[in-house]
Amino acid sequence: MLEEDIDNIFVKYVKEYQDINGTYVHVYEKPPTALEFLRTSVHPNRPAVIKGGFEHWPARTKWTNDYLRSKMGETVVTVAGKCFLFLFFKKKTNGILFFYTATPNGYADAVTYDPITDKEYFTMPHEEQMTFNSFIDLIEGKAVSANANYISLQNGSLPIEYSAIEKDVNQDIGWCNEALGKQPDAVNFWFGDDKSATSLHKDPYENCYAVIRGQKTFILYPPTEYYCMHESLYQNAIYVPNETTRKLELSPLESSTPWIPVNPLYPDFTKYPKFMHACPITVTVKEGEMLYLPALWFHQVMQKGDEGVIAVNYWYDMEYTNSLFPTMGLFRRLITGSMEGNRELLVDEEDSD
Ligand SMILES: O=C(O)CCC(=O)C(=O)O
Numbered sequence: 068m069l070e071e072d073i074d075n076i077f078v079k080y081v082k083e084y085q086d087i088n089g090t091y092v093h094v095y096e097k098p099p100t101a102l103e104f105l106r107t108s109v110h111p112n113r114p115a116v117i118k119g120g121f122e123h124w125p126a127r128t129k130w131t132n133d134y135l136r137s138k139m140g141e142t143v144v145t146v147a148g149k150c151f152l153f154l155f156f157k158k159k160t161n162g163i164l165f166f167y168t169a170t171p172n173g174y175a176d177a178v179t180y181d182p183i184t185d186k187e188y189f190t191m192p193h194e195e196q197m198t199f200n201s202f203i204d205l206i207e208g209k210a211v212s213a214n215a216n217y218i219s220l221q222n223g224s225l226p227i228e229y230s231a232i233e234k235d236v237n238q239d240i241g242w243c244n245e246a247l248g249k250q251p252d253a254v255n256f257w258f259g260d261d262k263s264a265t266s267l268h269k270d271p272y273e274n275c276y277a278v279i280r281g282q283k284t285f286i287l288y289p290p291t292e293y294y295c296m297h298e299s300l301y302q303n304a305i306y307v308p309n310e311t312t313r314k315l316e317l318s319p320l321e322s323s324t325p326w327i328p329v330n331p332l333y334p335d336f337t338k339y340p341k342f343m344h345a346c347p348i349t350v351t352v353k354e355g356e357m358l359y360l361p362a363l364w365f366h367q368v369m370q371k372g373d374e375g376v377i378a379v380n381y382w383y384d385m386e387y388t389n390s391l392f393p394t395m396g397l398f399r400r401l402i403t404g405s406m407e408g409n410r411e412l413l414v415d416e417e418d419s420d
Contacts, residue, residue, distance in 0.1 A: 073406065074341075077294040081344050084291040090348045092116060101245035108359050109246055109273065112391065114287055116350060117275075117357040126235035126279050127355065132203050132374055138231045140200040145228065147192035148214040148315060149173035149263070149306060173215020177266035178301055178328040181317045188304035189324040192217075193315055206260055206375040213314055217263035223253035225379060236379050240275045240357075243383065247273060251381040258377050265368040267296070267327045271392065272382040274360040278352045279379060281372020285358060286331045287348040288365040290391065293398040295345035296327045296365060300409040325403060325412060331367055362386070363395055 093107055093115040108115045121127065179190040193214075202218065204210040218224075225233050239251050252272070269290070276283070288295070303322045306315040329339045336343050352358045360366060362385035370376040385392065404412035 070406070077402075078344050081292055081294055084289060085346045088113070088289070090346065092348060092350055094118065095120075098242055101242045104242055104359075105246040108361070112290070112361045112364075114285075114348065114350065114361055114364065115359040116352060117359060118355070120240070120357045121237065121277055122355065124236045124279075126232070126379070129235055130232070130279055130377060132207065135232065136200055136203055139229065140198065140203075142199050142228070142231065143196050144199050144202060144218060145220050145224075146195050146197055146202055147217045147219050148195055148212075148308075149190075149192045149217070173217065173263045174266045174330075176268065176326075178326050179304070179317065181304065183317070184319065187301060187328065188317060188319060189301035189326045190317060191303065191305045192219075193306040193308060202258070203375070206258070215259075215262035217257075217259040219255075219257055219259065219263070219265070221253065221255050221382075223255065225254040225256045229256045236277070236279075240381050243273070243275050243359075243381065247383050247386075249383055251275075252384050253382040255380050255382070256377075257380065258375055259370055260375055261369070261371050263370070265366075267329060267331060267365055267367040269363050269365050269395075270382070271362060271385045273362050273385055274358075274380055274382055276352065276358040276360055276380040277378060278354055278356055278358075279377045280354055281370060281376030282351055282353045283358075283376065283378060284349060284351045284369045284371070285360065286367045286369075287350060287360070288345050290363040290365075290395055292345045292365065293395065294402055295341045295343075297329055297339045297341060298325050298327050298399065298403045299407060300325050300403070300411060301328075323411070325399065325409070327365065332369075363391055 091113075093113065095103075095115060095117045096119070098117055098120045099107070104115075107113075176189070176191060178187050180187050195216075201210065202216065205212050205216050220228070225236070238254065244250055267286075267288075300323050303320040303324055304317045305320060307318040308314065309316050329335070329342050331342075331345075331347055334342050350358060354372075400413055403409050
């Protein structure tokens with residue numbers, strides 16, 4: 068079969084899903100029943116916004132920076148640090164070329180170009196231990212950092228590092244437990260500002276993402292759009308602080324990770340032409356709202372809010388008995404492994420997300 072035929076077949080597949088489903092996101096004006104949630108969102112694997120789901124949580128009113136300092140100020144927490152980049156872009160308005168700085172973003176776990184080695188790496192953030200007071204000082208601008216700092220551990224961080232405030236939110240989401248027939252695998256605490264963003268990726272979890280303070284914008288793509296993502300295998304690197312300047316520098320590692328290099332905010336269609344066929348669904352989740360982010364949906368996340376943006380999310384293991392997970396494996400092996408020539412992916416079955 069000609070490669071061109073295969074490309075056309077994938078484009079048809081991507082478009083067929085888009086034509087049937089559009090960019091619709093269901094909004095629940097109040098928390099759904101388990102049955103409603105299962106039928107409307109989980110089974111069709113479609114995102115939804117849930118309003119009024121956690122008005123009763125003490126966190127909604129209590130989680131000011133002063134309160135958090137009083138409960139957790141001296142506790143040592145893990146903070147992910149990334150290089151804080153000012154990106155310069157050209158824009159033509161009325162025939163005049165303007166140079167402007169885009170929102171500076173510190174992308175964690177992202178594909179990053181390193182001018183020293185002239186190579187792109189999958190970069191992991193530098194993890195630093197600091198007191199919660201020191202972190203809030205950074206967020207409030209009382210202390211200065213050359214880096215973007217983000218509390219973003221996804222290891223069930225709430226009960227581990229934030230046990231002093233864990234009771235201010237529910238330990239699980241009742242209607243979601245009932246719909247999925249399980250408890251969450253991990254409950255994570257997120258605290259950052261607009262300097263930090265999370266690059267395009269997917270997770271093998273059903274995700275209930277509650278925004279407690281500020282707002283988060285999710286750019287979403289369905290799993291059917293894997294073909295458009297240009298996922299490729301990148302050598303890993305980690306940010307390490309320079310011993311004298313403390314500025315973060317990339318240190319290459321032996322291992323590699325399949326990752327998506329495209330930034331949907333500034334897509335480079337010359338380098339990533341298949342991304343043209345992708346159709347984003349952009350959802351801004353406001354304070355007090357929850358996003359249901361279905362398993363294996365691609366998402367990039369930005370945030371905005373005075374004095375920091377706080378969220379708690381509930382990760383429920385995805386359902387492995389239907390065809391979704393193996394289909395994603397098929398796409399990765401066929402498109403990234405065979406068609407794009409990353410043959411390691413055909414041998415090594417330890418797929419990453
Ligand atoms: O809030 C973020 O920055 C990222 C959230 C995310 O990627 C997730 O919950 O899977």
